[in-house]
Amino acid sequence: MTGPQRITLAMTGASGAQYGLRLLDCLVQEEREVHFLISKAAQLVLATETDVVLPAKPQAMQAFLTEYTGAAPGQIRVYGKEDWMAPVASGSGAPAAMVVVPCSTGTLSAIATGACNNLIERAADVALKERRQLILVPREAPYSSIHLENMLKLSNMGVTILPASPGFYNQPQTVEDLVDFVVARILNCLGVPQDLLPRWGEHHLVSED
Known part of the structure; x- marks a missing residue:
């Protein structure tokens, strides 16, 4: 198995909930253990942008996501925003990779x-x-100078900044194709196998003439 076996996936309150759901599904299909965190704002966005309405309590949410993705029992673990005893809150227990x-x-x-004001921020701090x-x-869109300065600061610390900017060279036909483009890039960065999008040049045929 290539790539990390245990991954923290956090969803926060920006538009693009479909990216998080699709990544969760792909990680489950690749048999990864996912530690799932979601902010209240992200739950609101999720309900606005999709037909998915998550239960409020972590245990019920875990059961829902397990059934929703077809995950094995225990493959998805959901933690509340102030569950400071969660594995992701400590360097001794956190997964090797985290995606927000x-x-x-x-x-x-x-x-x-x-800041570390909630478990998502603490988990990211642990990763750092x-x-x-x-x-x-x-x-x-657009980014302010503050946003760009924060991205540069984090990039200099080794963080991968991967804006949700779908490409069009694969001639997407649906919204799902656009979502898959970004999710494929995330999976490539993680080193997790994916067949959502061919790597550049994979289907390029070179003439022998």
């Missing part, structure tokens, strides 16, 4: 300043201090 998708600019700022992989997927 979508990442609000508020969360971006909190991570850049080490332990020099583990951290991928942030901001979805905002």
Whole structure:
């Protein structure tokens, strides 16, 4: 199995809830253990942008997402925003990689300043201090100088800043194709196999003439 076996997936209150749901589904299909965190704002966005309405309590949400994705029992673990005993809150228990998708600019700022006001921010802080992989997927337009400065600061710390900017060279036909483009890029960065999008040049045929 290539790529990390345990991954923290956090969803925060920017537009683009479909990216987080699709990534969760792909990670489950690749048999990864997912530690799932979601902010209240992200739950509101999710209910606005999709037909998915998550239960409020972590245990009920875990059961819902397990059935929704077809995950094995225990494959998805959901934690509340102040569950400081969760594995993701400590360097000794946190997964090797973390993705925040979508990442609000508020969360971006909190991570850049080490705020740690909730479990999502603390989990990201752990990833930073332990020099583990951290991928942030901001979805905002336009970016202010503050947003850009925070991205540069985090990039200099080794964080991967992967804006939700779908490409069109694969000639997408549906919204799902656009979502898959971004999710494929996230999976590529994680080193997790994906067949959502061919890698550049994979289908390029070179003439022998």
